Amino acid sequence: MFTGIDEVDWASLRHAHGSAVEVPGWLRALASADSAERTTALDGMYGAVHHQGNVYDSTLACVPFLFALTAREEVPDRGALVELLVSIGADSRDADARAREAVCAGAEGFVALAGDPDPPVRAAAAGALVHFLAEPARALRVLADRVRAERDDRVLLALTEALGLFVRRYPAHADAAVDLLTEQSAPPYSPGTRLAALGQLALCAPARLPSGLVPTAVRLLRKRSAHRVPPGPGTDTLVGRIRRLRPSDEEGSRLLRTLHTALGDRVADRTVLLLGQLTSPDPVDRCNGVWMAAALFRGWRGDHTRTVELLGGQLATAHDRLREAAVTVLAELFALAAPAADDLHALVSTRPDLWTHRWERCAPTLGGPLRALARTGDARAVPPLAQLLAGPAAPADLGFELVHLGLAAAPLAPAVRHRLGRVPLASASTARLAAPLLSAVRALGDEDAVPEVLRLLPGGPDGTGAPGATADQAIETLEALGAAARARPLLRSLLRTRHAAAAAGALWSADGDTSAVLPPLLGELTEGDPVNRRRAARHLGRLGPAARPALPALRRTAEAGPARVRTSAACALWRIDADPGPVLPVFRTAWAEDPRTRLPVARCLGAMGTAAAPLRDLVAAELAAPRRHTAREGGYGGHIPEDEALLRACGEVRSGMGA
Structure with missing residues (x-):
């Protein structure tokens, strides 16, 4: 050897x-x-x-x-x-x-291994034949021989997946492989093998699928689960730990994930499949269904009400892993989790031990059930949040969730204000502690918190202030509270610092002095980092026609650079000059180039009314698209609240155009 x-x-x-x-x-x-x-x-x-x-x-x-x-x-x-x-x-x-x-x-070694006495070796060799054997026809002959001879269900699953891979890799040789898959999708093959074959057919030969695919798949899943053998204990090694992180029925998860992948944009069919998974008598099937529901929610739009209700139904289970999975997914949904709000409230009420979560050697964070309930906007989250705020170790991230409760969280304003006043300045923890509280102060409109906000400004009352982005957030909070006038001298002193864009916006909201804020905003527009360039463009747009001297610089900014910066400059051009000519081409290009620009573009188009008509096709296509605009393949990366906001904005644009 x-x-x-x-x-x-x-x-x-x-x-x-x-x-x-x-x-x-x-x-x-x-x-x-x-x-x-x-x-x-x-x-x-x-x-x-x-x-x-x-x-x-x-x-x-x-x-x-x-x-x-x-x-x-x-x-x-x-x-x-x-x-x-x-x-x-x-x-x-x-x-x-x-x-x-x-x-x-x-590769010749894999041919011998395909008939090895050890089943895991035979299973691993099946896909290797397709990947590495130089002669496709020979690889298919070996696979076909093994399908006929194999008696181990797990090896048959591997052979079935290898056949599907063969069809996709060698379409010119696919017919015989598809025939084998069709044969495997029916009795006398086991439920697991039939499920695997249906998934591969759905991926590579949907015309060969039997009618009633989804009900058949649900029926086979339940038959398979009734005879599933639970996995044994894992080893305390890197590989062992990775394996324990996988679904406890990884094989079943892979089978159903393949079907969901094949169904793709057929959201209605995938929803029916999920309903079958989430109502299974087997908690492992339901747990796998929860994670597949997460992929659907993140990646695809649609009416998910019934699926969310079934996720809520998992919260009363005695199976910790299933409950935790359902909570995690519901917390990603924000307002879309409202159909599960009663179940979330019941869990929050009966399990105060879940109000916080503490990772090893880390500060506590807000627990999943309470976080998910607050994100739905349900006022029943306020009392437990108040108890946490009154305690000695309230989770630092709690303030972010108050934003979703709006004025329902107004009784918590004094406690938020108190904690904001205790945030240490010029500390490594300043940003982590201050950002959630400032978000809460803005959402609550707590004008009584102005003194606590002022101390975070550079050169504030105690002469220290907060560093970097925290100072910008404090300035924007003052502006949101309508209290920028109380810091006018301090804001003027910041016009010559890295906080110039934020300070100029707040100062203009306080006294409307264009002559004071126009030069620093122009400076940030042309020389600042991308964040400050976008901030400067946004504030210039707020100035309206008074910012006409900035038009040449805004036009240059709209023509080059990152898509998000160009978009901000184009929005400002419209608000200052009301000329759609230089604006709409920027919007069209940015829309295709960077999906993150679509929400600000749609909001600006809504303000343009009928002038936005040349981009009607973009709005119509977005409203008709089944996929979320920031989602990646497999249901990753989609930020659900932002996508829902985009759909609302596009609907308003369509209404404004008279469509």
């Missing part, structure tokens, strides 16, 4: 953390009879030699020895080694084609 291993100059090779001198020891340990030693060695391979999917010269040097290990039946856990080889050659994040070439050179 290790012939030639000592002839490799491992010390000169590198892995993620430096010299690869310890790699031969890991390779030898992979063949150890001691399972803990083997798992520790596999940790080393994934944690250094193939760290985060990357490939190093030491990774390439390991490939022949990994193949040698997989060929020896006496070596335990060879399935994990085949998976490592597949990851190196097929799933690597490294663009170096040498990794694939190195694994392809040993």
Whole structure:
């Protein structure tokens, strides 16, 4: 197995953390009879030699020895080694084609492993045949032979997924593979295999699907779950911990996730599938359904009321993992979680121990159930929040959630004000403690908090103030409270600092003195960082026609630079000059270039009324689109409140155009 291993100059090779001198020891340990030693060695391979999917010269040097290990039946856990080889050659994040070439050179070994006595080895080899065997027709013959001979359901699942991969990878050779998948989607194959085949057909050959796909899938899921064997305990290693973080039924999760992926924009069908998952008698199925609901919510628009109600129904479960998953997802929904508000309130009322959450060696944060309830805007969140604020260790992030409660949280204003007055200045914790409280003060409109806000301004009453972004937030809070006039001299002194844009906006709101604020705003527009350039453009737009001297600089800003800066400049151009000519092309380009610009663009279009008509197509397409505008593939990255705000803004634009 290790012939030639000592002839490799491992010390000169590198892995993620430096010299690869310890790699031969890991390779030898992979063949150890001691399972803990083997798992520790596999940790080393994934944690250094193939760290985060990357490939190093030491990774390439390991490939022949990994193949040698997989060929020896006496070596335990060879399935994990085949998976490592597949990851190196097929799933690597490294663009170096040498990794694939190195694994392809040993691809003949995967043919033998496809019939290995060890089921995990056969399962791992199935996909490897498709990835690395040079002859597609031969790979398909081997897969077909194995499907006919295989009796282990887990290996059959791997073979089914390999067939789907084959269809996508080699469409010219796909017909026979699709026939096999169609055969596997019906009796006498097991429910799990049939589910896997339906998912692969939905991905690559939807015309071959049977009618009633979703009800069939739900029925098969429940049959499968009735006979599922729970996983055993994991090891206390990196690989073991990663495996424990996966769903307790990772196989079932993968089967249903494949179906959801295949259904894509068919939100109604996916919702019916989720309803089947979330009403399953099996709490593990329901937990998987919760996470798949999260992906749907993040990535797709639609009427999610019934799904949210079923998430709320999971909160009374005795299964901690299921309850925690449902709480986590509901907290992401903000106002869309309102159909579960009664269930959230019941959990908050009966489990005060969940009002806060404390990570090891970290300050407490607001607990998920109370956070989710507050984000729905439900006033029933106020009493427990008041109790926390009255205690000695209120979560620092609590103030952010008061924003969603609006004036319902007004009774909490004195406690918020008190805590704001105790925020240490010029400290590493200043921003973390002050930002949530300033957000709450703005939302509550608490004018009595002005003294506490003033102390955060640079050069404030105690001469210290708060650093950086916190000072800008304090200035904007003064402006929001209509109290900027009380800090007029201080704001004027800040016009020559990094806080010039925020100070100029607040100063203008106090006395409307354009001559005082126009020069610093122009300076920030042309020379500030992107945040201050956008802030300066926004304040120039507020000045209206009085800011006409800024038009040349705004036009230049709207023509070049980041899309969000260009968008802010174009909005200001409209508010100052009311000429749609130079504005609408900027909006159209930014809309396509950076989805984050769509909400401010839509709001400006709403103010333009009929002048926005040339961009009617953008608004109509957005309102008709099933996907959230900032979502990425797989249902990641979509910020739900921002997308809901965009839909509302687009609806107002359409109404303003008379459509």
